[in-house]
Amino acid sequence: xxxxxxxxxxxxxxxxxxxxxxxxxxxxxxxxxxxxxxxxxxxxxxxxxxxxxxxxxxxxxxxxxxxxxxxxxxxxxxxxxxxxxxxxxxxxxxxxxxxxxxxxxxxxxxxxxxxxxxxxxxxxxxxxxxxxxxxxxxxxxxxxxxxxxxxxxxxxxxxxxxxxxxxxxxxxxxxxxxxxxxxxxxxxxxxxxxxxxxxxxxxxxxxxxxxxxxxxxxxxxxxxxxxxxxxxxxxxxxxxxxxxxxxxxxxxxxxxxxxxxxxxxxxxxxxxxxxxxxxxxxxxxxxxxxxxxxxxxxxxxxxxxxxxxxxxxxxxxxxxxxxxxxxxxxxxxxxxxxxxxxxxxx
Ligand code: SAH
Numbered sequence: 001x002x003x004x005x006x007x008x009x010x011x012x013x014x015x016x017x018x019x020x021x022x023x024x025x026x027x028x029x030x031x032x033x034x035x036x037x038x039x040x041x042x043x044x045x046x047x048x049x050x051x052x053x054x055x056x057x058x059x060x061x062x063x064x065x066x067x068x069x070x071x072x073x074x075x076x077x078x079x080x081x082x083x084x085x086x087x088x089x090x091x092x093x094x095x096x097x098x099x100x101x102x103x104x105x106x107x108x109x110x111x112x113x114x115x116x117x118x119x120x121x122x123x124x125x126x127x128x129x130x131x132x133x134x135x136x137x138x139x140x141x142x143x144x145x146x147x148x149x150x151x152x153x154x155x156x157x158x159x160x161x162x163x164x165x166x167x168x169x170x171x172x173x174x175x176x177x178x179x180x181x182x183x184x185x186x187x188x189x190x191x192x193x194x195x196x197x198x199x200x201x202x203x204x205x206x207x208x209x210x211x212x213x214x215x216x217x218x219x220x221x222x223x224x225x226x227x228x229x230x231x232x233x234x235x236x237x238x239x240x241x242x243x244x245x246x247x248x249x250x251x252x253x254x255x256x257x258x259x260x261x262x263x264x265x266x267x268x269x270x271x272x273x274x275x276x277x278x279x280x281x282x283x284x285x286x287x288x289x290x291x292x293x294x295x296x297x298x299x300x301x302x303x304x305x306x307x308x309x310x311x312x313x314x315x316x317x318x319x320x321x322x323x324x325x326x327x328x329x330x331x332x333x334x335x336x337x338x339x340x341x342x343x344x345x346x
Pocket of ligand 1: 116118119120155156157158159160161191192193194212213214256258292293294295296297337338
């Protein structure tokens, strides 16, 4: 009998229950889970009898993603993976090394339907949501491949996490679990293009994770033109949701601002951005602005800004009392825009 349950989507206690129903002893669940978290399939689970391994293979087939491409930066060791899922879909993950440890950027969907004008991941639309186990597996496989422990997670890869809300929440719980990768919520950031009902729903869980907002524009007219999500939830609605998120979780809000030459990178735009955030976030809500020179995506026609403009932009923000930094570029030599590896697969 084939079972549609994928053990990687389940917590240890859920696997225990599933095993119980299948007549498998309880302590086996702990053994299997231990191996799963190391990215091992049944054939490698050395402390399990062969008959049990065959039964598991039959009833609960595993589908770990396969490493299809792996690019390693010669500058700083940043590793970029293209993983192949069981149905042939490709997703990207990036492992970066910081002073405090390793951080991974994971994908939440195969493709994306949000339609942001500068982003490679959305060019072919959404194919499907990733399961909780497929999001988790990116971490498990990278840890196993590199022989490291990852301590930080950013949900900033392919996809809009709030367009796959239930699976993302379940992933957050799995990755945080004591018997799993045990990554603390304070070491997790989730980035959204501005799906306000997702922000509100996440706030109700009260996980202390960092919310990162892909803002990119300070005015509705321009934002709506390039980021369709803004037509549903405008900037004011979005910033109100951010204030509420802080009120609930106590976590500082992070704003991403991608600088595009001649479109949003002038000192005038910086002043608008500073005033907007000062006004809407109020004096009490701490926030931080991350400036990112846009990665050029051929199809978008948008050009990246020059170094001088980035510095001027940052100075204006600082002058207006905003906490802003320019994102450190890691893996410049493997850092094709997120989504481009997948796209190049045809
Ligand atoms: N859908 C989520 C998470 C994925 S995108 C979101 O929009 O936040 C992760 C980040 O990369 C976002 O801030 C996004 O705006 C940014 N991004 C997308 N395309 C980019 C590009 N070409 N250059 C630089 N940043 C880009």
